[in-house]
Amino acid sequence: MTSLERLTSLSDTIAEKTKIVTEYLSSKGLEAASFDVNGLDEFPISPDDKVPSQARLDLIAATRELHGLALGPKEGLRYLAWDSVNSLSLQAVYEFQIAENVPLDRTISYQELAEKVNVPLLKLRPLVRHAMTNHIFYEPSKGLVAHSRTSRLLVENPQMHAWVGFFSEDLWNPIASVVNAMKKWPNSQEPNETGVNFANNSDLAWFDFLQKKEGLAKRYSLAMEAHGGGEGFKVEHTVEGYPWAELGEGTVVDMGGNQGYVSFAIARAYPKLKFIVQDTAGMRAPEVIGTIPEDLKDRAYLTTHNFFMEQTVVADVYFLRWIFHGFSEKYCIEILRQLRPALKKRARILINDGVLPDPGVAGAVEEKSMRTMDVMMQVTVNAREREIDDWAELFKTADERYRFLKAWKPEKSRMWLIEAEWTG
Template sequence: MSTLKDYSDNIASSVHVVEKYLAEKNLPQPSYDVTSPKEFPADAPPEVQQARINIIEQARELYQLAQYPNESAVTFLEYGMMEAGCLRALHELGVFDAIPQEPGSFISLTELAKVTKLENLIDPLDRMVGRLRVSGILREPKPGHIAHTSISINYAAGQPFNSEIGWFTSIGLKSMALMSDQMQAFRDTVPIRSNSAFNLAFNTPLHFMEWMTHHPVREKQFCDVMDSFFRTPPFSMRHIVAAYPWSTLGPAHLVDVGGNAGLVSIELAKAAPQMRFTVQDQPSPVALGRSTLPPEFADRITFETHDFFTPNPQNAPDFFLLRHILHDWPDAEAGKIVKHMAAQMGPHTKLLIYDSVHQKLRGSTTRHQTPRRLHDVQPGVHHHRADRNDQVRVVYGEITRCVVERSERFRLKQSHCQPRASPRVVATSTAQSCSQRERLRIHGMYGLFRRRNLTPFIGHEGVHECDIDASSIVPEYRWSSVWQPCEDACISQILAPRSARIHAATQPRLIVYGTLVDRRSTPTLHWIA
């Protein structure tokens, strides 16, 4: 068992590693000043990244142990609730916008109350500001005066997280508060799009995506949140750009279903100068995309209003792309979305699905569990997103149904390995040489069979080929009895870091594309299918 001194020594050792790196690179130290660097260098060596994570983990545990259990229990119970409430109030009352943003500037509490028209509420304003000072979000440069920190300035108008704070402390906070009510009210009900905590909080039968089409301010806010969200390192566009050989595809046509304002297509257009793109979404994001599209892409990127629960108007494009879409919907709706695209797939059409795969996180540090668990819980508040293992099953089910009914076959073409990937990826053998047991392991590699079929492959790497008869995988279309998702941890261990593709020789095909970065450096595992 570690002592307080052990924690202190470990923190000091890790701090030394990080400080040495910053000094060697002539990089500034992090601080509460508004000019502080916003993010740790993403290109820092793995040992430096790990040292930073150690500081965060060890400091958190030391803080909790130094509090002792009773004080820690109260902290968890009260502080998070109060901070969330204060953040929402100060954002909606315009306090973050009223505090000057120039380095070294500040404002008196009296002037702040005047600017925000809260003269009669200066006492509760003082208490809320004081609560966020304790948390390090705001600071008091001198008595009775308030200044931004490098954290709080992100919440001001025009700053990176202005839309996030508005969304998560209003829509998110209200919905989260009713999670228990929702679970008790619908504990015996199959999850559908109209019985989430969001539906209770806002008294609507509409899925929150549909609800937003009737609330333009919230819809614009959500679009901004998604734009900002996908610029963060774990969800950066660079992952999807690097994951597939776009530049080799020539004048291919890709339909980005649910593509918002076209940010993904713009990035792909940069990487593939001959490709054409059609971005489909609701009227508001489509209008935004048209108005903000850079002129140099006007001849290659078009926008189209489309509801993906209806037949897709695009016939036989080279690619359909679903990026971070299916996790928003229960199994039934996810199947419908995929089915409409499967119906429009031509002889050479490929369906690409890019989304997150749930992990059990055994052995992961709490630092990396925190953002992952946030993205596990938060979507379920707004909508009933299915377990992402089940969605693998649903997606394969819809595509395989389409293929099997036409007496066609899937062929597992190749499984690539990326050097220095961690954990390393499975190797498969050619169909002619592998045994029946090995074939089951190959099936299991894609989460289609039980975990016991996966374990022997962990730790191997290679690029091989094999054939998989779709009809043998799904006999008599009994999806539930055959397509048993393996445990999440196994999916994280064996999805190919670069790619694993399932092709049909000349007919509709499904591409499985997993991007697995070292667990210690990113909180998310993506898959494209």
């Protein structure tokens, strides 16, 4: 296909997929997502409706490629190199609490806003106007600032607010320090030789650093809720994607389960199961710990345990969601070995994590997300995402008595389920 034919093909795809999406929304009496302050912040297309859901993903991929081709490689590379400025204006919005100081029901002048956030007008205005190019705020008339739907999320959605703070504030310098960390500690698998360590001049591993820096543990917890609620990462896929009912009245140990929101969701769907949620002492501190819902207090428990220490709880399933992708091979193997003292025959290890696709096999949206996650693991923990063969090899290396069973991706999910059995 020639370059001209590709442009035409993409524009035809965009028209075709847009028609599918808009006709679906119209048939349901729904509106599309909008940047209007009172608009929808998510596209209201259910993944259960496969045709319009896939059309939306195809539309995202086609518009992205067409945008890149219309720019051309040279201009596209120039834009890519200075895209970090997007994070700069977003960081300023977060750090100076600009969204919180723009009224939800009226406009505010730049001068008044500058006084409220204690930032000089001539420094504030360029940052806010740059944020507007990313649909954060808008300027209904010259000199006045108003909320968009995007900026309103920063005020009303604590999870998204934490997500923005986590990446634009907490990880801003560490991301920029990854290459320096790679030069300083080549071939390292250690969790305290990362961009976070280089940027903060710290020798603490990420999860220890997380608990030492004021407010970071709680912000991280909220940010992970935002991530867990994203398309393809919703807890429902975990609830529905595994045959939990076959466990009967079994016990599940949710290792590194944070505040237990995933276990709570599974417990509500399967009322015979008992859940023991384990995490480190720092995640069980009074200022961080969540609470167990009243309806689950007889079947769910928040307990303290470090999964690098010997496991003492005998259970039917040991569940680890978004844990292994946070550690290098060396430490993943150690987690599996520390489980062995508690394992009964046929106990299952169930991992809910990512699986890297072969290049070009997954859709563009999914592949971009997975490749980004793969790189991000270097920033904080010196880890990576894994292919299916890598998962099987982890179990084999940890102990020959582990039997790798299978890995599968629940429908509509971007996360996989990886299962092994203890045979010893």
